[in-house]
Amino acid sequence: xxxxxxxxxxxxxxxxxxxxxxxxxxxxxxxxxxxxxxxxxxxxxxxxxxxxxxxxxxxxxxxxxxxxxxxxxxxxxxxxxxxxxxxxxxxxxxxxxxxxxxxxxxxxxxxxxxxxxxxxxxxxxxxxxxxxxxxxxxxxxxxxxxxxxxxxxxxxxxxxxxxxxxxxxxxxxxxxxxxxxxxxxxxxxxxxxxxxxxxxxxxxxxxxxxxxxxxxxxxxxxxxxxxxxxxxxxxxxxxxxxxxxxxxxxxxxxxxxxxxxxxxxxxx
Numbered sequence: 186x187x188x189x190x191x192x193x194x195x196x197x198x199x200x201x202x203x204x205x206x207x208x209x210x211x212x213x214x215x216x217x218x219x220x221x222x223x224x225x226x227x228x229x230x231x232x233x234x235x236x237x238x239x240x241x242x243x244x245x246x247x248x249x250x251x252x253x254x255x256x257x258x259x260x261x262x263x264x265x266x267x268x269x270x271x272x273x274x275x276x277x278x279x280x281x282x283x284x285x286x287x288x289x290x291x292x293x294x295x296x297x298x299x300x301x302x303x304x305x306x307x308x309x310x311x312x313x314x315x316x317x318x319x320x321x322x323x324x325x326x327x328x329x330x331x332x333x334x335x336x337x338x339x340x341x342x343x344x345x346x347x348x349x350x351x352x353x354x355x356x357x358x359x360x361x362x363x364x365x366x367x368x369x370x371x372x373x374x375x376x377x378x379x380x381x382x383x384x385x386x387x388x389x390x391x392x393x394x395x396x397x398x399x400x401x402x403x404x405x406x407x408x409x410x411x412x413x414x415x416x417x418x419x420x421x422x423x424x425x426x427x428x429x430x431x432x433x434x435x436x437x438x439x440x441x442x443x444x445x446x447x448x449x450x451x452x453x
Contacts, residue, residue: 243245249266251340270308275308373412
């Protein structure tokens with residue numbers, strides 16, 4: 186492993202991992218630190234802990250940006266620290282964590298199955314519905330939920346003294362946004378609210394390279410096209426519209442399926 190940390194602001198670090206091209210964030214304060222997401226297994230979490238300890242020996246608080254396995258399966262190794270998440274993130278993990286684990290075990294090859302089978306499901310024990318503020322060793326970190334998007338429970342972390350936003354999977358770089366359990370009709374407005382309230386220059390996506398504000402604005406425009414065309418396709422049919430979407434056909438069909446489920450009232 187041995188992926189390097191990238192310092193993107195004063196004592197603000199990102200570690201981009203080969204596994205799932207996933208980013209973990211680290212905010213270091215005077216006597217405390219904050220870790221954003223814990224990776225997809227105990228072994229990956231142990232590697233992350235070793236990397237954190239090369240930066241700081243401070244005790245930590247953890248934030249899960251949402252309830253997808255690659256962002257929370259490592260939680261157990263960070264106990265007894267506080268683990269923060271949106272209230273629906275905790276509910277999702279409590280209700281479906283065992284299903285998440287079984288699904289990942291079934292999907293992975295034999296070489297990683299034992300690694301995932303070791304995972305103990307641990308949901309966030311500190312939750313909020315719209316906003317929370319953490320004191321991380323004298324540094325303020327704002328946690329916000331702007332609405333449904335990539336999931337029902339996306340959390341954005343804002344470090345105002347460094348001008349950095351950790352956007353989770355509301356923003357994706359290097360691959361199209363993932364719509365598997367997304368809310369495509371809501372996602373553009375959610376991103377717009379983030380851009381309105383957090384006017385920074387540095388945004389850390391859940392996966393891929395760190396980006397600037399212009400990239401997020403561009404992705405918001407793409408998501409808006411998806412939502413508009415999905416509404417049209419629900420009435421007009423998809424055949425003549427699919428080539429107008431900004432993403433490949435496989436991604437579009439997933440997004441359309443979720444959008445139609447929203448329009449048909451099939452999603453909670």
